[in-house]
Amino acid sequence: MAREIKTVGVVGLGTMGAGIVEVFARGGFTVIGVESTQEYAERGRGILQASTDRAVAKGKLDEAGQAEMLGRISITTDYADLAPADLVVEAVPEIMSLKHEVIGKLEDVLSEDAIVGTNTSSLSITEIAAPSKSPGRVLGMHFFNPAPILKLVEVITTPMTDPEVTETVRSLAAGLGKKPIVIGDRAGFVANYLLFGYLSTAMRMYESGHVSREDLDTAMRVGVGLPMGPLTLMDLVGLDVCHHISDVIYGHSRSPLHAPSTMLERMVLAGRLGRKSGRGFYTFAKPGSGQVVDDELTPTPAGGRDVESVAVIGSGALADELVTRFEDGDFVVTHVTDASGDLSGLGSVDLVVEAQDEDVDDETAEELRDVDDLFAELGEVTSPGTVLATANTYSAVALAAITGRPEDTLVLRLHAPTPNGQVVEAGRTIKTSQETVDTVRTVIKRIGAEPVVCKDRTGLVVDAMLVTHLNDAVRMLDEGYASAADIDTALKFGLGYPAGPFAMIDQLGADEVLAVAEELYSGSGGFQTHLMPSPLLVEHVLLEEPFTGGE
Ligand SMILES: NC(=O)c1ccc[n+]([C@@H]2O[C@H](COP(=O)([O-])OP(=O)(O)OC[C@H]3O[C@@H](n4cnc5c(N)ncnc54)[C@H](O)[C@@H]3O)[C@@H](O)[C@H]2O)c1
Numbered sequence: 001m002a003r004e005i006k007t008v009g010v011v012g013l014g015t016m017g018a019g020i021v022e023v024f025a026r027g028g029f030t031v032i033g034v035e036s037t038q039e040y041a042e043r044g045r046g047i048l049q050a051s052t053d054r055a056v057a058k059g060k061l062d063e064a065g066q067a068e069m070l071g072r073i074s075i076t077t078d079y080a081d082l083a084p085a086d087l088v089v090e091a092v093p094e095i096m097s098l099k100h101e102v103i104g105k106l107e108d109v110l111s112e113d114a115i116v117g118t119n120t121s122s123l124s125i126t127e128i129a130a131p132s133k134s135p136g137r138v139l140g141m142h143f144f145n146p147a148p149i150l151k152l153v154e155v156i157t158t159p160m161t162d163p164e165v166t167e168t169v170r171s172l173a174a175g176l177g178k179k180p181i182v183i184g185d186r187a188g189f190v191a192n193y194l195l196f197g198y199l200s201t202a203m204r205m206y207e208s209g210h211v212s213r214e215d216l217d218t219a220m221r222v223g224v225g226l227p228m229g230p231l232t233l234m235d236l237v238g239l240d241v242c243h244h245i246s247d248v249i250y251g252h253s254r255s256p257l258h259a260p261s262t263m264l265e266r267m268v269l270a271g272r273l274g275r276k277s278g279r280g281f282y283t284f285a286k287p288g289s290g291q292v293v294d295d296e297l298t299p300t301p302a303g304g305r306d307v308e309s310v311a312v313i314g315s316g317a318l319a320d321e322l323v324t325r326f327e328d329g330d331f332v333v334t335h336v337t338d339a340s341g342d343l344s345g346l347g348s349v350d351l352v353v354e355a356q357d358e359d360v361d362d363e364t365a366e367e368l369r370d371v372d373d374l375f376a377e378l379g380e381v382t383s384p385g386t387v388l389a390t391a392n393t394y395s396a397v398a399l400a401a402i403t404g405r406p407e408d409t410l411v412l413r414l415h416a417p418t419p420n421g422q423v424v425e426a427g428r429t430i431k432t433s434q435e436t437v438d439t440v441r442t443v444i445k446r447i448g449a450e451p452v453v454c455k456d457r458t459g460l461v462v463d464a465m466l467v468t469h470l471n472d473a474v475r476m477l478d479e480g481y482a483s484a485a486d487i488d489t490a491l492k493f494g495l496g497y498p499a500g501p502f503a504m505i506d507q508l509g510a511d512e513v514l515a516v517a518e519e520l521y522s523g524s525g526g527f528q529t530h531l532m533p534s535p536l537l538v539e540h541v542l543l544e545e546p547f548t549g550g551e
Pocket of ligand 1: 011012013014016017034036091092093098102119120122142143144145
């Protein structure tokens with residue numbers, strides 16, 4: 001059903017257009033690039049030269065290959081030069097009237113059956129195509145930045161798109177080594193729709209003082225293994241662009257998940273646009289620079305009290321792992337495997353971590369020390385200044401009341417390592433002292449992990465962010481918008497995730513994900529409807545059915 005494409009046109013040679021020209025030229029196509037002025041045409045040529053120079057410097061392309069590739073590209077300001085093109089992709093700025101104007105000009109010069117693709121991120125493809133004389137040949141061909149590197153191409157159809165046009169573009173993208181997914185026209189498509197729900201959650205957390213910007217970014221980059229944290233990503237994309245796309249998505253979804261952030265709006269109004277303006281969530285060396293410099297929010301080195309001796313209470317995998325980690329960090333470790341007896345021997349330790357195995361059968365559970373009772377005794381036998389922590393899912397507030405030493409009490413959560421490292425979260429109450437927090441930060445660094453400190457709320461940072469995001473992906477699947485495989489492809493190859501959301505759910509266990517989702521929802525008092533676990537997630541848990549075929 002697909003026809004052969006030989007010559008491709010690209011209109012607008014800015015950030016995306018220049019990258020798209022490169023993708024097609026590398027794929028062996030003859031490419032005609034069109035810009036609005038001679039000056040911008042030269043700039044577009046400069047971007048292509050610099051990008052291919054980098055590829056040569058990295059040994060990915062030889063000089064003869066570069067010359068051959070650049071020889072396939074012609075750059076012009078005259079739309080008439082596009083006449084031989086079998087496909088034209090427009091990448092002009094995100095303004096509906098401009099998109100219409102460009103498509104009108106293309107219709108004047110292109111052959112009747114040439115295909116017109118738009119690279120828009122947030123405008124409706126249907127609205128772009130509707131005034132066209134032949135809307136059947138118009139569709140979305142959405143590349144991701146940087147186009148030569150990210151493999152996802154969202155091929156977006158409207159109710160008018162000719163299926164043969166869709167198949168031609170899909171197979172063309174696949175032939176270029178891309179990962180195309182074919183989807184209908186909906187605000188944000190797959191990748192941006194899910195991404196902006198996630199970014200909204202991040203902004204709400206940051207705005208409410210739940211966690212610092214640095215810890216929030218560390219939680220997702222190191223704790224989940226994403227390429228960068230959400231606030232770093234927004235600074236890179238541009239806060240004005242984020243604000244615009246969020247608005248478009250909220251305009252369609254009306255979900256509280258996408259509700260506009262007051263903080264984001266204020267930052268944009270104040271000209272804090274991220275890297276490009278030199279200031280966003282972070283401060284940069286100068287506008288356009290990626291180098292983060294210190295500002296008034298930059299944390300000072302942690303410090304805290306000296307910790308030499310640590311006690312780990314409990315037997316099982318979690319307790320054993322903690323013992324090993326503390327030993328590797330050169331702490332003197334007391335491992336209390338049976339907590340039923342007298343704990344007065346712990347009088348001189350600097351840190352106690354309770355890590356009794358929660359996943360034991362009922363018979364063994366009876367032998368476990370009741371946590372309330374245990375922490376009441378720990379509060380008495382240890383000296384003030386000894387940090388009292390649990391690595392289990394108890395509430396820090398409840399434990400603080402029991403120990404009678406709220407300033408020394410917090411919760412810890414150890415996450416599995418990712419290729420970016422390992423996170424240990426520390427959930428504090430309003431009474432946990434800064435000195436205790438600093439002490440724990442230093443201890444976590446000493447065992448080779450990255451600390452993330454936040455308020456003690458359900459899911460702390462990593463689980464609250466990730467599970468909300470995963471639940472949103474399941475909701476999208478349940479709505480029938482895209483398949484699990486396509487959603488996984490979108491986030492893996494468009495956003496650089498180590499695995500797609502469904503692969504992650506299967507890896508973590510759908511039941512674990514559901515348990516956190518239920519807690520998050522009930523913790524919101526049922527008001528945050530977007531936190532409600534997707535019925536499809538419940539169904540997969542009850543029927544023990546993996547999302548990805550279990551690989
Ligand atoms: N930047 C991204 O990360 C990104 C990612 C995916 C999709 N997009 C989408 O791609 C499109 C382009 O975005 P961008 O970031 O490359 O913008 P950009 O501003 O970097 O580039 C747009 C280019 O279009 C040129 N142009 C303007 N009017 C023109 C006309 N009438 N004819 C020919 N050229 C014209 C401009 O001179 C400019 O070089 C937008 O629809 C955007 O939503 C952007």
